[in-house]
Amino acid sequence: MKIIIADNHKMIRDGLRALLDGHPSMNVIAEAVNGRECVQAARETSPEVIVMDVAMPELNGIEATRHVLTENPGIKIIGLSMHSDRRYVAEMFKAGAWGYLLKDCAFEELVRAIECVTAGQYYLSPSVTGSLIQDYLYKNNEESVFSLLTPREREVLQLIAEGKTTTQIAALLFVSEKTVETHRRQIMKKLKLTSIAELTKYAIREGLTSPEI
Secondary structure, eight states, rough: EEEEEESSSSHHHHHHHHHHSTTTTEEEEESSSSHHHHHHHHHHHHHSSSEEESSSSSSSSHHHHHHHHOOTTEEEEEEEEOOOOHHHHHHHHHOOEEEETTTTHHHHHHHHHHHHHHOOOEEOOHHHHHHHHHHHHTTTTTOHHHHHHHHHHHHHHHHHHHOOOOHHHHHHHTTTHHHHHHHHHHHHHHHTTHHHHHHHHHHHHHSSOOOOO
C-alpha cells in the first residue's frame, strides 16, 4: 500500500515512516513538509493513501486535499491534527478526506484508519466524533472562512498571514502581483477587516494557519 506522509514536523514524519514501513502491507513512498509539496508528490507518485497534517505552511491540509483530489479523486486522504475543533474536522471531510485522526492517537488506530479508508469506509476518531455532531446539530449555518471566501482567496489569506510579500505570493501562485492585490482587497472587503494584523488573527482563528508554523 503506497502512502505519502505530509507534515511540517520532521520528528512526526520520521516516526510515522518508521512505524508504517514496519507494517508488512504498507510502504511510505514520499514525504512532504507543506501542502504544495504534498500536491506535487501526489502528482508524481500516485499514492493510495495520504496521511495529511491539517495545519501546514504555504498551503494547509484542507486546501491541499482539495487540490490533490481534483487531480486524482481515487486517493484516500486521512487528516491528522492536534485539533478536534469542528472547523478542522468538518472542512477536511468537505474537502474530500476519508478519515480524521488526532496526533495523540495510538499507532494501531492509524493502521485501522488506513485499512478502513482503503476499503471504501470513512474513519473518524472517536475522540472527535462529538465535535462533528455538535457542528451539524447547532452550528451548521454559522459563517466561516470556508463559506465567505473562495478557495483561491483562502490560499492568499493563508500566505498573507504567514508573512509572505505580494511578490512572493504571486510567484507561489503563478499569478501577477496585481491579481494578488485584487484578492487582498476582496478578502478585506468580504471579512470587513482593515489591516494585515487583523487578517492574520482571523486566519489563525479560522484554522487556515497556525501560530506554530
